Amino acid sequence: MSQEESDLEVIDIDIVSEPSSSKSNIQSQSSGARLSLQGTFKRHQVKVNTDVLIEKKSLQPWIKAKVSSLPRDSIMTYRVKLLPKKFNNQMKDVFGKQLAVFIPATAKIPVATRVAALYKESKNSNYWSGIVAECPKSTNGQRYLIFYDDGSTQYVNHDDVFVVCESSSDVWDDVPDGNKLFIKNYLSKYPEIPMTKLAPNQELKTEWNCKWWKTKVLSVDASLVQLYFEADKRTEWIYRGSLRLEPLYLESLKNPAMFQPTCNKNKENVSTTLPKKEAKSSDNLNTPSSPSSLPNTISSHGLVATKKVTQIRTSTRVKNQESVVGLPPVGPLIKTPAEIGANVLVKIHPFMPWAQAKVLEIKSRIPLEYLIKYKSAKFNNQTKTVPAKDLAVHQAAMVIIPVNTRVVAIFEDTQSSKYYSGVVGECPNINNDWRYLVFFDDGYCQYVYHDKVRFVNESSPRVWEDVPVELRDFIKKYHDSYPKRTMIKLTKNQTVQTEWNGKWYDTEVVDVDASLAQIKFNNEDRTEWIYRGSMRLKPIYKSEMEHEQKKQEEPVVKKSKISEPIIKTEPKERDFTKQPRTPKPKAIPIPKAIPIPKAIPIPKAVPIPKAVPIPKTIPVAKKSTTKN
Structure with missing residues (x-):
């Protein structure tokens, strides 16, 4: 298979172009290669007693099962028997989109095919759902590149990839929303995919959890790169076309046309299937x-509903990434005191819009308080002293505002657009069209662009303490599990x-x-x-x-009656559960019979010493504060 690459002058990004995956190409590719597969790709027919893999729950490993009955009449599901012993021969009804025949394909599986593929880990390996991103070829070691639904990626051998029985005409519709837009963009650009060139030991910044981290390239495997995160000493395989890599992210800001979805002229390059009946x-x-971030x-x-939600207009989404050019870089969000004369937004009430004002004076440094004057005529030039938690400088941040930051953002409806207080739920990324998700204090939520978000001058370390009581538990759980x-x-x-x-x-x-x-x-x-x-x-x-x-029905484990050594309580931030500081002492064997010692001879009378003079003042010993 031929491969064309063109380097850009700005950074090392190569546009990888792959030839069409037509039948003639597949046959010419296979001749003389290690993977010898010929013929046209066809899905295996599902029959009774066929061994299959089924999806029991989204974003969970697929389970081995056996087909018991096929869809018929008004019943559009397959009935299968779960084979793992822990399910005790449990029966389950699944749709064709949740089932894959557990037999390798007889021909090469085309790009954009929905599959269940083996994901290998150090401890265990399971089958997970995903999309074929590359077919086997000489440059990738005759393996499939799989984009898994949870965002991970890996190269997989042909015998470990199994085709899902049914899929939508637009295959990205079957992918969870967190990865849907990435898959759609990838397939719309295929086969011309922008990727950054990397080499072992090269250092770069990589995004994780909306922050840029220092990473080092350990190895490169075709379209994947293995990175080492210095901060938490972990490794991860990442696709070289991912915007999580800073060089590619910066290039997307300068040249958004390279990354925006395009109408794929060569539709034969991407496989599609006939639309099937959706699962209702x-x-x-x-x-x-993981623990869910849900309110109790x-x-x-x-x-109190303060916005006219009956008239909220449909969200205006970015059809391309031209508006991304205005996004600032990722970096530390530094909050400094507002300057005298600065234009600010000030809280009136937790559920009401924030008012525009001007800083007249810094009244106090600890705690930080300002004297402000309202700008609106309805306040009649009123002045007021407000704490820093109730004030936001009326200027867009110079860096990306992190998740769980206290902000004031514009909530748009058909009648007005005003600033309300809230908390950032998502940072701008390709999956949400480069906008912030904001959870407003009155219970509503909306996507907001960067230029319409202002960060609050000061907030509590536990941000949920600054929101109204009604929303506090939800924000705390969201913060803890994000x-x-x-x-x-x-x-x-x-x-x-x-x-x-x-x-x-x-x-x-x-x-x-x-x-x-x-x-x-x-x-x-x-x-x-x-x-x-x-x-x-x-x-x-x-x-x-x-x-x-x-949780309530889980049996309570009874404590052992055997006495154990007393363990001192350590500070919460120190975790000794994985690697205890001192090993547990072994039990000391009790001897059968303790020998009685011989009589101890009584010593002769000891002469009584002379009286010791008593000092005038006896110094009192201080109590030791050293912990044992």
């Missing part, structure tokens, strides 16, 4: 194996029950925008954008309640 299930949860109570219950989140998978026109004012309503999904869904309340004739991880959505609420119930 509202309980399809996108649940990672329904998020909006008891909050970046792992639990969200429901929703599609347009899908029906789902949604809470409003303490009651459940039948609602319809109007649109989905990254982590948000626009919900229409049919009975109330109103629409609202809701976070897809909110407990106001019935499937999320049920999932959390079941999780809490399982």
Whole structure:
């Protein structure tokens, strides 16, 4: 297979162009190669007693099973028997999109095919769902490059890749929302993919959790690079075309046209399948194996609605990345006191818009307080002393504002656009069209561009303490579990029950925008954008309640009656559970019979010493403060 590369002068980025994966190309590729596969690609037919892999839960390993019955009449699901012993021959109904025949394909699997592929780890290996990004060729060691649904990537041998039975015509629709936009952009640019050139021992910055970290290249394997993160001493394989790599990210800001989706003229290069019937299930949860960031109570219950949510306009999304040029770099967010004469925004009430004002004087340094004068005529030039937590400099940040930062952002509706206080839930990235997700203090949420966000001058170390009580628990759980989140998978026109004012309503999904869904309340004739991880959505609420119930039903482990040595309590920040400082002492064997010692001879009378003079003052010994 031929491969064309062109280097740019700005940075080392190569545009990799791959030839078409037509039948003639596949056959010419296979001749004389280690992987000899000929013929046209076809999916295996599913029959009774066929060994399969099934997806029991989204973003979880696929499980081995055996088909018991096929879809018929109005039943559109396969019934399978789960083979692992822990399931005790449990039966389950799955759709074709959740099933893959456990037999390797007889021909090369084309790019953009939905598969379940083996992901190898040091401790264990499991099958996970993903997309074929590269076919086997000489430059990648005759392996498939798989983009897994959870964002990881790996090269996989042909015998470890199994084709999913059904998929949507636009295959990215089957991918979880967190990775959907990346897959769509990749396939729209394929086969001309921009990638950065890297070499072993090269140093660069790599994004993780919305921050840039110093990393070092350990090795390069075709389109992948293994990086070492110096801060936490971990390694990770990353695709060389990922915007998590700083050189590629900076180039995307300077030349967004190179990275924006294009109409793929050579559609034969990317395989597609006929559209299948969708699974009408509202309980399809996108649940990672982590504690969920959900509130204990329904998020909006008891909050005062200050925005006209019935008239919120549809979110305006970026169709290309031209607006990304205005984004600042990633760096430390340094908060300095506002200068005298600076234009600021000041809090009036937690649920009301912030007012424009000007700093007249710094009244106090500890705690930091300002004397401000309101600009609006309705305040009649009123002055007021406000704490730094209630003030934000009216200027866009010079760096990307991190997640869980206290901010003031514009909430847009059809009547007005004003600044409200909230907390950053997501940083700008390719999956959310380069916007911040902001959880506002009154329970609403919206995506906001960088130039419409202002960071609050001062905030508590535990940011949830600065939000209203009604939202505090949700923000705390979101903060503790981020970046792992639990969200429901929703599609347009899908029906789902949604809470409003303490009651459940039948609602319809109007649109989905990254982590948000626009919900229409049919009975109330109103629409609202809701976070897809909110407990106001019935499937999320049920999932959390079941999780809490399982916790309560877990048997309590009885303490052993055998006495154990007393262990002193250490400070919380020091963890000795993985590697204790001192080994547990072994039990001392008790002898059968303790020999009785011989009688000790009584010494002769000891002469009594003379009286010792008593000092005038006896110094009192200080109590030792040293811990044993």
